[in-house]
């Protein structure tokens with residue numbers, strides 16, 4: 001059984017300079033949480049200008065926002081006319097965050113309506129725009145909101161949340177404002193340390209499915225056959241893809257705790273658990289139906305116990321030896337390649353314990369002949385290389401077996417080398 005190599009990924013670098021941040025606040029109950037967003041940004045050393053809508057001020061008072069942001073608060077385009085405030089703020093901003101973003105404001109932003117200071121500020125800004133929606137589930141799922149959010153995403157707007165959980169009305173579902181620190185982390189990650197370092201938003205509007213971690217095939221209720229995959233390479237791909245503007249579906253087999261925590265904090269990422277090879281097949285196949293790109297970074301077990309004992313196997317019953325019969329699992333990648341839609345890019349991984357580059361390339365080409373993925377990422381693994389480590393050496397092969405990318409460095413470098421090749425194929 002061969003595992004796919006995983007190792008840690010660096011988070012997109014948060015800006016370490018003092019940023020001018022505009023925080024737009026809309027009129028919803030969650031506006032009280034926006035105070036914490038503002039405070040967190042100020043505590044992290046940024047110059048924060050709050051632009052509440054008129055409705056937001058019915059939930060949180062201007063004095064609170066002024067005290068917390070340490071800057072005056074304006075709502076009207078007719079305030080401070082001599083300073084042309086309605087465009088000046090937007091032009092100065094390095095980052096615009098709208099939290100909470102109501103269905104009404106999402107609609108306005110999607111269609112460029114600018115009948116208040118927040119609308120004009122957003123239109124006048126070329127800075128990254130991050131919106132954190134909060135509303136009732138029905139409003140979030142309404143066709144108009146879904147379309148407006150899709151339109152904003154297609155323009156590279158980063159949508160953080162909403163979370164699923166208890167709502168103000170006592171009901172529960174998707175619509176809760178994300179936690180303030182999650183919004184702030186995501187917003188700052190959207191601004192690279194310098195414009196030259198900012199990744200291209202070349203996956204804006206794309207849906208990327210990334211499988212990660214190692215599957216666990218149960219033997220009995222307390223034991224399984226698993227592998228050493230940590231999920232770190234998958235995390236690195238999810239981080240790189242979101243930084244480049246994609247929406248990511250993260251299909252998680254077993255991943256390390258720090259990977260699970262990091263992926264939950266990533267904006268624009270939906271996590272779908274898939275503990276076994278059969279689960280991973282079902283979940284990934286369903287997600288692939290609407291995906292532009294599918295990356296099979298998971299270490300899927302090649303064999304699983306032929307039968308699962310319903311109760312714990314006892315030593316006394318088994319004696320000194322226990323023979324387990326294993327059967328081949330479904331090959332998820334092969335199925336994805338077979339069902340690939342026109343224009344869809346399917347990426348496989350191959351972790352090999354080869355002795356040298358030529359050997360590695362030959363193994364990769366043989367694998368491609370068996371499962372003709374659009375791209376195959378080759379990693380060297382062994383007892384010490386690959387799994388759970390920060391660095392990796394990777395070669396990316398195209399469908400014909402030609403080398404179309406290489407990286408030597410962090411798992412994040414591998415992820416970007418792979419996504420560069422994906423973007424070239426997507427055209």
Ligand code: CTP
Pocket residue numbers: 001002003004277296297298299300301302329330331332333334347348349350351367
């Ligand atoms: N894969 C899969 N389903 C499986 C096994 C592997 O989708 N049941 C995927 C992995 O996610 C990875 C690629 O296939 O993207 C690895 O290819 P595979 O031929 O299974 O590699 P090895 O397990 O390394 O195969 P071999 O034992 O032939 O080296």
